[in-house]
Amino acid sequence: MGTTPVTSTPVEAPKPAAKTNRIGLQVLDYRGGKTTLCAGCGHNVISERIIDAFYEMGVQPERLMKLSGIGCSSKSPAYFMSRSHSFNSVHGRMPSVATGALLANRTMKALGVSGDGDTASIGVGQFVHMMRRNVPLIYIIEDNGVYGLTKGQFSATADIGSKLKTGVINDLPPIDTCSLAIQLGATFVGRSFSGDKKQLLAMLKAAIAHNGTVVLDVISPCVTFNDHEGSTRSYKYMQEHEEAISEVGFVPHFQEIDVEYDPGTTINVEMHDGSHLRLRKLHEEYDPTDRIAAISALMSAHAKEEVLTGIFYIDTQKPSFTDMLNLVDEPLGTLPDERVRPGRQVLDDVMQRLM
Amino acid sequence: MATEHVALVAGAEGGTSVKPDTKQQSTQGNVVNDFSIQIATVNGSGSQSANLVLLKSIFRMGIPVSGKNLFPSNIAGLPTWYTIRASKDGYVARKKEIDVLIAMNPETSKEDMLSLPPGAAAIYEESANLQQFRDDVACYPVPFDKLTAAVCPEAKLRKLVKNMIYVGVAAQLLKMDMAAVEAALRKQFAKKVKAADLNWAAVQAGYDYSSTTFTKSDPFVLDVMNETAGKIIIDGNAAAALGCIFAGCTVAMWYPITPSSSLVENFIDYAKRYRVGEDGKATFAVVQAEDELAAIGAVFGAGWAGARAMTATSGPGISLMAEFAGLGYYAELPGVIFDVQRTGPSTGMPTRNQQGDLLSVAFLSHGDTKHIMLIPGSVKECYEMAQSAFDLTEQLQTPVFVMSDLDLGMNNWMSEPFAYPDKPLNRGKVLSAEDLTKLGGFARYKDVDGDGIGYRTLPGTDHPLAAYFTRGSGHNEKAQYTERPDDYFNNMERLAKKFETARSLVPRPEVVQTGKSKVGLIAFGTSDFATRESRDQLSKEYGLDADYLRLRAYPFSREVQEFVASHERVYVIEQNRDAQMLSLLKLDLPAEEIVKLRSIRHFNGLPIDARSVTDDLVTQEGI
Ligand SMILES: Cc1ncc(C[n+]2csc(CCOP(=O)(O)OP(=O)(O)O)c2C)c(N)n1
Ligand code: SF4
Ligand SMILES: [Mg+2]
Numbered sequence: 001m002g003t004t005p006v007t008s009t010p011v012e013a014p015k016p017a018a019k020t021n022r023i024g025l026q027v028l029d030y031r032g033g034k035t036t037l038c039a040g041c042g043h044n045v046i047s048e049r050i051i052d053a054f055y056e057m058g059v060q061p062e063r064l065m066k067l068s069g070i071g072c073s074s075k076s077p078a079y080f081m082s083r084s085h086s087f088n089s090v091h092g093r094m095p096s097v098a099t100g101a102l103l104a105n106r107t108m109k110a111l112g113v114s115g116d117g118d119t120a121s122i123g124v125g126q127f128v129h130m131m132r133r134n135v136p137l138i139y140i141i142e143d144n145g146v147y148g149l150t151k152g153q154f155s156a157t158a159d160i161g162s163k164l165k166t167g168v169i170n171d172l173p174p175i176d177t178c179s180l181a182i183q184l185g186a187t188f189v190g191r192s193f194s195g196d197k198k199q200l201l202a203m204l205k206a207a208i209a210h211n212g213t214v215v216l217d218v219i220s221p222c223v224t225f226n227d228h229e230g231s232t233r234s235y236k237y238m239q240e241h242e243e244a245i246s247e248v249g250f251v252p253h254f255q256e257i258d259v260e261y262d263p264g265t266t267i268n269v270e271m272h273d274g275s276h277l278r279l280r281k282l283h284e285e286y287d288p289t290d291r292i293a294a295i296s297a298l299m300s301a302h303a304k305e306e307v308l309t310g311i312f313y314i315d316t317q318k319p320s321f322t323d324m325l326n327l328v329d330e331p332l333g334t335l336p337d338e339r340v341r342p343g344r345q346v347l348d349d350v351m352q353r354l355m
Numbered sequence: 356m357a358t359e360h361v362a363l364v365a366g367a368e369g370g371t372s373v374k375p376d377t378k379q380q381s382t383q384g385n386v387v388n389d390f391s392i393q394i395a396t397v398n399g400s401g402s403q404s405a406n407l408v409l410l411k412s413i414f415r416m417g418i419p420v421s422g423k424n425l426f427p428s429n430i431a432g433l434p435t436w437y438t439i440r441a442s443k444d445g446y447v448a449r450k451k452e453i454d455v456l457i458a459m460n461p462e463t464s465k466e467d468m469l470s471l472p473p474g475a476a477a478i479y480e481e482s483a484n485l486q487q488f489r490d491d492v493a494c495y496p497v498p499f500d501k502l503t504a505a506v507c508p509e510a511k512l513r514k515l516v517k518n519m520i521y522v523g524v525a526a527q528l529l530k531m532d533m534a535a536v537e538a539a540l541r542k543q544f545a546k547k548v549k550a551a552d553l554n555w556a557a558v559q560a561g562y563d564y565s566s567t568t569f570t571k572s573d574p575f576v577l578d579v580m581n582e583t584a585g586k587i588i589i590d591g592n593a594a595a596a597l598g599c600i601f602a603g604c605t606v607a608m609w610y611p612i613t614p615s616s617s618l619v620e621n622f623i624d625y626a627k628r629y630r631v632g633e634d635g636k637a638t639f640a641v642v643q644a645e646d647e648l649a650a651i652g653a654v655f656g657a658g659w660a661g662a663r664a665m666t667a668t669s670g671p672g673i674s675l676m677a678e679f680a681g682l683g684y685y686a687e688l689p690g691v692i693f694d695v696q697r698t699g700p701s702t703g704m705p706t707r708n709q710q711g712d713l714l715s716v717a718f719l720s721h722g723d724t725k726h727i728m729l730i731p732g733s734v735k736e737c738y739e740m741a742q743s744a745f746d747l748t749e750q751l752q753t754p755v756f757v758m759s760d761l762d763l764g765m766n767n768w769m770s771e772p773f774a775y776p777d778k779p780l781n782r783g784k785v786l787s788a789e790d791l792t793k794l795g796g797f798a799r800y801k802d803v804d805g806d807g808i809g810y811r812t813l814p815g816t817d818h819p820l821a822a823y824f825t826r827g828s829g830h831n832e833k834a835q836y837t838e839r840p841d842d843y844f845n846n847m848e849r850l851a852k853k854f855e856t857a858r859s860l861v862p863r864p865e866v867v868q869t870g871k872s873k874v875g876l877i878a879f880g881t882s883d884f885a886t887r888e889s890r891d892q893l894s895k896e897y898g899l900d901a902d903y904l905r906l907r908a909y910p911f912s913r914e915v916q917e918f919v920a921s922h923e924r925v926y927v928i929e930q931n932r933d934a935q936m937l938s939l940l941k942l943d944l945p946a947e948e949i950v951k952l953r954s955i956r957h958f959n960g961l962p963i964d965a966r967s968v969t970d971d972l973v974t975q976e977g978i
Contacts, residue, residue, distance in 0.1 A: 036836075060817075067656075084814075084822055085812075085813075085814035087825045088825065088827070089656075090652075093678075095652075096644070096648065097659075098656060099608075099642070099656060100608065100654060100659075100660070100664060101657060102660075103605075103606045103640040103656075103664075104658075104660035104662030105660045108814055129649065325640050327636060328636045329636070333606075333657065333663075333813065334661050334815075335605065340604075340639075341602070341776070342629045344775045351587055351772040355585070355772075
């Protein structure tokens, strides 16, 4: 890859070799179908970052399973990484489908895309149990505070006082998916903003390096139904209220670690695959391995009407659900007959006992 | 509770007409190997092992036997009845009338006594004085506590050991082979020699008390036969679990619900024993889900990713699975769902029997959804159909439901030993990376072979053209999103064609036809036992020889229409109120056949019995 072919009839000037990643694939190989979402929708930007992250990490597209529920957000797996198998399931139930798929083939990477409605309302039960199990899945909530696909009703992540275009004001408290995730056992929890290209990309790359449930709540404005004055999920609100808890730096395992860091200001986390996460503290009390500190930071930011972003919590030690089950190394789904059907003497043995 | 029992035993039986059994037991001649024993106890009193010893002793004596547990939806304290039927002719359906009562529950003993037919026998606790209620029943009062205390010095074991006393009394009165009783008991306690000795002493104490105290005044005796050699005893859920083991099932996700839980629990036991390598690593994953939505979601996720996956549930779980079932049908996902049916609607009677989910499962989910159902009629078929279900679900790329019920699933049945599968697993149309290179790509939902079944690929297939997009929204042959009328229409037509393909692949019905009778019977699942016995009653008592077709699957194979066509009247015998199977047949048969269908239904929660079928049929026939 990357070398200019030598031909005997040099009529045209040789094209510059397309840029490739460490496994020799171009960004093109990570593209998906043309989006059908609204122009300017935050979800589209997240899809672009997903493409970048998997390209830069050099993940073979065929090694990824994409899963989603129902919603504008859940449609988006059609718009990135067409070379990966994809499963657009039913509303709020993607975690169970992903769990089953990973039980069948635990050698695959899995990425789930959901919405705030899909996750925090109809799907909150499965969301909770996925985290409790620490299913090895990157679970992205494309959070716009409304149900985009059904034309803009409030979701359960909408803030108190947030206003719909119709003037309706939300007076119920939001479910903070990140606090919930930390409490319930997800091992990598963060929040980002679709408009924060650098932070989101670094977080996605780190998520790829993690083994366990990753919950990324990505604020993703709905330009059609929730980007107006009075909304707490608009581009403008985010520009004014985003507050990063740390600066996320990521050094993948295949890159030489040349950047020095100051242990006084930066936390270094060694990840499952040998990559390194460099978290430069922007908050005094920041400690991403301390759940209580993380939840406290989220709550106090909320009280100050700040939208805290960054990686809040990470645990690289807890075994993932598929590791806990002590399964054979190969995918269960494609084990040959002789490994899954016991021999004749086993049946004889069972029959003897029943006589 | 007591009134419920009276209603159960002596009251109206389902929707069928009731006539008391006309056949009286003779007090002169002996009734050999053809009667039923009912043990009335309190739930949680540990009577189950005594009852099993009794059942298995009869089995060891070579006499065809079946056992049914009629238990409450409760952990301890409510009445429960265990019924054993010995039948020299091999009948295994519930027998409507009780011949020998063992009344151990003071709460219900009066009602239990009153429900007996004249000429029956009753063994009971002396202090209950049950003889005051009936002078037409042979009475055997036993001082259970006194006898128990004598053999069991340890007070806290007495509650359990007491049950073995009645085994001894019954064994003596019914003239059982004591070598068979001892062998059954010792096998039951396996390596626990001390427990076996203690329990055997209790059996002997009961036996001795009976032989020195009573003069037998009832006709019921058990005599050694040779009809059970080489046979096994197993319940349907364990049999289905074993089927899953030999089908190579690798993923099970479930949410506990009676009467299906023991299917998965048995699967776990067998899998731990037979599907774990020497390195301790398992070739299976069983996960207890948060609910049935998650269970079925995981089954389809696993099936999509290539695993043979199953879940087991009952009515309430089936209802929750509805949305996913439609996804499974429309996105064409393999997955096996065991529905061990119980009495509905709603929570209904969780520990009672019904064939009540046929219509809801056949069309589970919105839109034009329909599903394949396999209907086992014996424990052997639970084992075999569990295996066919996995082959069919992968061959047809659609969910397959195995419609068992509480009676079959949770009760003990005699059976021929199960045969080792003679065919390799049929994994259906799955393309490998090499196939894709050869073909230059594929279209997931294209009907290449004319059978309505497309080719699929599994996640992880190492080829740039392997991936496709699975969705429950409108899709074309290439699995792309579509709202085009022709794409939608063609896809739905293909799915209908696939269902036609299924018709010829599912298990065919079992037909007994002489060609001479104008009357045909159609039954299925656990209605089969009573139907077979009723055929004999009809023939012997009324000279009516009815042909018989036992359904084994939906969609119906060709033979079903042929059977109806060759009779003037066809009775569909089933255990639900709304004639659900008859309704399914109506949807399938031409108008001139539909008018021939008549309905016999039984739906009081108890398993259907032959006498109810016979009486109803005779009334409808006007004989
Ligand atoms: C069982 C069920 N109920 C309702 C719907 C309708 N529905 C489709 S998408 C949606 C909400 C999606 O909201 P969200 O997850 O926030 O996604 P967004 O469109 O905002 O990205 C609803 C209620 C459905 N598809 N299924
Ligand atoms: S409606 Fe909102 S969420 Fe849906 S695509 Fe448009 S902008 Fe995005
Ligand atoms: Mg939303």
